[in-house]
Amino acid sequence: MLNEIGKSAKVASRILAAASTVSKNTALKYIAEDIVKYADKILSANKLDIENAVANGMSKAMTDRLTLTKERIGAIAEGVLKICDLPDPIGEVVGAAKRPNGLQIAKRRVPLGVIAVIYESRPNVTVDTAVLCIKSSNACILRGGKEAFNSNVAIADIMRAAVSRAGLPEGTVELIRDTSRDTATELMHLNEYVDVLIPRGGAGLINTVVQNATVPVIQTGVGNCHIFVDKGCDIDMAVKILINAKTSRPSVCNAAETLLVHKDIGDEFYDRASRALAEHNVEVRACPVSISKFSGAVPATETDWETEYNDYILAVKVVDGIDEAIEHIEKYGTGHSECIVTENYTNANYFQDRVDAAAVYVNASTRFTDGFEFGFGAEIGISTQKMHARGPMGLAELTTVKYVITGNGQIR
Numbered sequence: 405m406l407n408e409i410g411k412s413a414k415v416a417s418r419i420l421a422a423a424s425t426v427s428k429n430t431a432l433k434y435i436a437e438d439i440v441k442y443a444d445k446i447l448s449a450n451k452l453d454i455e456n457a458v459a460n461g462m463s464k465a466m467t468d469r470l471t472l473t474k475e476r477i478g479a480i481a482e483g484v485l486k487i488c489d490l491p492d493p494i495g496e497v498v499g500a501a502k503r504p505n506g507l508q509i510a511k512r513r514v515p516l517g518v519i520a521v522i523y524e525s526r527p528n529v530t531v532d533t534a535v536l537c538i539k540s541s542n543a544c545i546l547r548g549g550k551e552a553f554n555s556n557v558a559i560a561d562i563m564r565a566a567v568s569r570a571g572l573p574e575g576t577v578e579l580i581r582d583t584s585r586d587t588a589t590e591l592m593h594l595n596e597y598v599d600v601l602i603p604r605g606g607a608g609l610i611n612t613v614v615q616n617a618t619v620p621v622i623q624t625g626v627g628n629c630h631i632f633v634d635k636g637c638d639i640d641m642a643v644k645i646l647i648n649a650k651t652s653r654p655s656v657c658n659a660a661e662t663l664l665v666h667k668d669i670g671d672e673f674y675d676r677a678s679r680a681l682a683e684h685n686v687e688v689r690a691c692p693v694s695i696s697k698f699s700g701a702v703p704a705t706e707t708d709w710e711t712e713y714n715d716y717i718l719a720v721k722v723v724d725g726i727d728e729a730i731e732h733i734e735k736y737g738t739g740h741s742e743c744i745v746t747e748n749y750t751n752a753n754y755f756q757d758r759v760d761a762a763a764v765y766v767n768a769s770t771r772f773t774d775g776f777e778f779g780f781g782a783e784i785g786i787s788t789q790k791m792h793a794r795g796p797m798g799l800a801e802l803t804t805v806k807y808v809i810t811g812n813g814q815i816r
Contacts, residue, residue, distance in 0.1 A: 406590045409545060409578045410597030413518045416575030417543040417599075421515055423572060425492040431570035432535050436484040438566045439531065439559070443477045446562070449554035450527065457525070457551055465655040465715045470525045470552055480528050484535050487781040493799045494541045508810045513803040515541035517599035520591055521784065522613060524605035525551035530559045532775075532782040534577045538567070540802040543576050545598065547591055549605070550583040557581060592617035602797075604785045607712060622793055625762075625786035627657030627740040628712050629770045632729040632755070633673060634746035635666040641767060642745040643676045648769040649743065651684040655714045657786060658741050658773040662709065662719040664729045665694065674698070686716045693722040709736045726751050730758050737761060739788040741770040762788055762795040 420428075439446070450472040457467050499511035519542045523529045530546055537544040548556040560579035567576045580587050592601065592613060600620050603613035607626045614623055631649055633642045649660035665673070674697035681688060681698065688701040689708045695701045698720065708719040709732070723729045726744075733742055743765040744755040752766040763773040773796060775783025780798025787793045793801035 406594055409580060410594050412575035413543040413545050413578050414597045416573040417517045419573055420541040420543055420576060423541055427571055428538055429488045431538055431567045431572050432484050432488045434566035434570050435535060435563050436481040438562045439477060439481045442562050443474055446477060446558045447472060449558035452554045453552050463715055466525060469655040472527060480531050483776060483782050487535050487539050490781050490799060493803050505814050506812060507814055510808050511805050512808055514806050516802060516804055518543045518545060518597055520545040520598045520601045522547045522588055522603045524549040524609060527552045527555035527559060529604060530556050533784050534563050536782055536784050536799060536802060538576060540799045542802055545578045547580040547588060553583055592619060595619050602785050622787055623789040625657045625740045625788045626712055626738045628736060628738045629658060629660050629741045630662045630664055630733050630737060631660045632664040632744045633666060633669060634744060634748060634751055635668040636747055637745045638747060639673050639676060642673060643680055645745055645769050646677060647680050649771055650686060650718055652771055654716055658770050660770055661713055664732060665722050667722050667724055686718050688718050688720055690720040691722055694720045726754060733759055740786060741773040743770050
């Protein structure tokens, strides 16, 4: 089955490589229109997924991640239209030189080809991935999780029809409708057709793909993100950033999982942070120094420092200063997003220079690590690796380059 999907996507990728910006944008506009037009169909499918999730004991935070509403569908469609407005990266010359022998050498952006994505329970990823691939002239093979199966099928069918209506091949967007482990494993080895595989989900999924795939992989974001609250910071700012980073959407990879606190911070911060976290029903797992500072806190274990909770749970540790905070992040962080809240200019620069992560913040929530917030329109994932792409992957990160050389008879 996957061979046929792979062949279809490969054929489509060759057509997309030469597609005009106008035809690609037309496909995106049709997708945006039809997602809204057939919102009821999508919501009906999503309702089945939510019912199954609740029956299977999915957490409240993860169920929220799965849930679609008319408002969320409208926001997804708006995001598609924003990608229409972005410059087409294909054909952009990113370097040029003329050699002494007269050869003119240009470095030009071209599509990757066929991008496969294995992801879990977020149906919006189905749309984000497809439209970013279309705009960057790539075909995509989507393999979502069983939790969002009905939603993904409804959305993919709508997109495939819209793409066809715009004159592009249906193979531009392929959805694998078998969510078994076997199809995931087969996709990891589909070297003949897949140019890049991107896993999006929890640590188990990402590690499985990285360790077992024979196709090239871009490793994306397990997000064990930290907030370090420095002494002498703006307490009001620190509490607001903490609450936003932890509770605005705890199931996503840019949510904070650990709070590091300078030992000289003072009780005002603890009093306000404890009340705010309790108001949002956040369970605190605290070190011996901080456990008495938070109402209802339980002792943290070594496992807590390395866990991406994706839930209303926060680990808290008191540190001697910025160096210990950075050491903790180096040991337990996943290279995703890290934040310092400070009024000390030297410490702010020191933290940004020394913390090794895709996004390093001073006085801002880690929740901004997102393609839309970075001005990319959307993202296909947050890369935590260091080759080719790092951080939110927008259109440019879905391209590679080729050199085009023009001469007038030169030989070597």
